[in-house]
Amino acid sequence: MELIDSHCHLDFPEFTPVDQLWQQCRQQHITNIIIPATEAKHWPRIQTLCKQYKGCYWSAGLHPWWVEHQSYLELQTALEQALEDPHCVAIGECGLDGSKGISDLHTQVLCWQLEQARDRHMPLILHAHKAHQALLPLLKAYQPLTGVVHGFHGSLELAHRYIRLGFLIGIGGGITYPRAQKTRSMVSQLSLDHMVLETDAPSMPLYGHQGKANSPLALADINQCLADIRSESVEDIANITSANSRRLFGLDLCDNRA
Incomplete structure (x- = not known):
């Protein structure tokens, strides 16, 4: 069994x-972690982590919470080098x-x-919180795109709108809350072929752990919760969602190259 934390x-x-x-x-079968950057000044630490821990990869981008003119200039200057x-x-992590x-x-x-992302044929990690009506037309305008909508909490219909635009759906600790x-x-x-698992640690703690820092170790509990909801085996959930992450981020090629 393999688990991949896509965020x-x-x-x-x-x-x-x-x-x-x-x-x-690694003891809990978590083979890979994708570390999404929030702004360019943090990229060197992330790069160091990925070199130190085999199985860690990262995403270069500017999170909407940290958007300002200076951070935008830093992003534009540093991105080409980061993608090497x-x-x-x-x-990413980018979005609205x-x-x-x-x-x-x-x-x-x-x-x-x-x-x-479109011109370089790179997947995106999207932050989409209370902004779907503004975000979806932009994604349509810049086709073709691929990526994942991180921390998705919407309806089946909304999920399919993103899927039609080339995106997978990021499933995290929100599904552990009975009220969700x-x-x-x-x-x-939703078909498992369209899902990847994530923790968003240290954010998005699971039900019963509100107010505490989340951990990538929570991925096993998210996987178990999804298996319970779907009445499917934890092994199938883990392996299919991990295969989706491997395919989206090209991890098999990266493992051979890194």
């Missing part, structure tokens, strides 16, 4: 030092967040990253 901020200070945690991940790193497998406000600069920064009926219903019906 974990392993570079955040909550995980320092990483050695013991990484050993525990064999451990860099995607562009309606709860924080969507300015013209937010849209400009996102569109630049969408253009880069819409999301749990969606994952019970």
Whole structure:
């Protein structure tokens, strides 16, 4: 059985030092972790982690929470060099967040990253919170694209709109909450071929762990919860979602190259 965490901020200070945690991940069959960057100034630490821990890869991008003119200039200057790193497998975390406000600069920064992903044939890691109506037309305008909609909590119909635009659906700890009926219903019906697993650690703690820092070790519990909801085996859930992550991020090629 193999588990892949498609979205974990392993570079955040909550995980320092990483050695013991990484050993525990491997013991729980977590073979790979994708570390999405939030802004360019943090890329060197992420690159160091990926060189140190075999199975860790990263995504270079600018998160909508940290969009400003200076961070945009840093992104534009540094991205080409970042994509030469064999451990860099995607562009992002990028997107829109309606709860924080969507300015013209937010849209400009996102569109630049969408253009880069399309032209370089790179998958995207998308942040899409309370912004679907603004985000979906942009994704349609920059086709063809591939990637994952991280931390998805929407309906089955909304999931299919993203899937038609080339995206997989990131499933995380939100499904462990009994009140998340819409999301749990969606994952019970959506084909596993369209899902990847994620923790978003240290954010998005599982039900019963509210207020605590999340961990990539929670991936096994997310996998178990999804298996319970779908009445399928944990092995099938793990292996199919991991194969989806491997295919999306080209991890088999990266393992041979890194």
